Amino acid sequence: KQEVTQIPAALSVPEGENLVLNCSFTDSAIYNLQWFRQDPGKGLTSLLLIQSSQREQTSGRLNASLDKSSGRSTLYIAASQPGDSATYLCAVRGSSGSARQLTFGSGTQLTVLP
Amino acid sequence: DVKVTQSSRYLVKRTGEKVFLECVQDMDHENMFWYRQDPGLGLRLIYFSYDVKMKEKGDIPEGYSVSREKKERFSLILESASTNQTSMYLCASSRFGDPQHFGDGTRLSIL
Numbered sequence: 001k002q003e004v005t006q007i008p009a010a011l012s013v014p015e016g017e018n019l020v021l022n023c024s025f026t027d028s029a030i031y032n033l034q035w036f037r038q039d040p041g042k043g044l045t046s047l048l049l050i051q052s053s054q055r056e057q058t059s060g061r062l063n064a065s066l067d068k069s070s071g072r073s074t075l076y077i078a079a080s081q082p083g084d085s086a087t088y089l090c091a092v093r094g095s096s097g098s099a100r101q102l103t104f105g106s107g108t109q110l111t112v113l114p
Numbered sequence: 115d116v117k118v119t120q121s122s123r124y125l126v127k128r129t130g131e132k133v134f135l136e137c138v139q140d141m142d143h144e145n146m147f148w149y150r151q152d153p154g155l156g157l158r159l160i161y162f163s164y165d166v167k168m169k170e171k172g173d174i175p176e177g178y179s180v181s182r183e184k185k186e187r188f189s190l191i192l193e194s195a196s197t198n199q200t201s202m203y204l205c206a207s208s209r210f211g212d213p214q215h216f217g218d219g220t221r222l223s224i225l
Contacts, residue, residue: 106155
């Protein structure tokens with residue numbers, strides 16, 4: 001059964017820093033990996049989706065990488081801002097049968113201090 | 115923009131009640147999902163549907179049922195609510211292989 005782990009559970013950085021959030025998964029037979037952002041009391045907003053054949057995706061100040069063979073993904077946030085404060089979740093989609101649904105990590109709660 | 119609308123942001127019910135949570139999407143997506151989110155446990159899939167009248171169990175279906183009579187609407191039903199079903203419930207929709215789009219969630223309290 002796929003397991004997704006995100007470390008650290010919480011991170012606090014000063015404004016302007018570049019930072020990296022980590023995600024690891026146990027089964028490399030994935031279809032894609034998705035990064036989400038969740039603000040307190042709200043639903044999830046999709047940030048980036050990386051297909052299993054891709055190595056990275058970029059959107060603005062965000063860059064997500066995928067190393068399927070080692071079961072790792074990173075989300076890089078450049079020049080962090082207080083508005084980036086939120087919980088970031090990664091989710092992996094399996095490649096076959098009942099594994100096609102998303103398996104989520106528990107998230108990293110990011111605080112960017114002004 | 116994709117819009118996934120959940121009928122209630124906050125809901126308070128009593129144990130033993132039958133509870134309906136509604137979700138509507140406006141992008142003609144084939145796939146719809148119901149999750150619950152609990153501190154320390156993350157998001158867990160309850161049920162999902164790949165087509166009208168079709169449903170499949172997720173990781174934690176016990177105590178829940180679903181209904182998908184129309185493509186745009188996916189309902190989650192708590193047959194007899196219990197206090198351990200107090201949680202944040204999130205609905206999502208997607209096309210096959212595409213990102214899932216989430217609603218704002220329903221915070222359900224069972225007293």
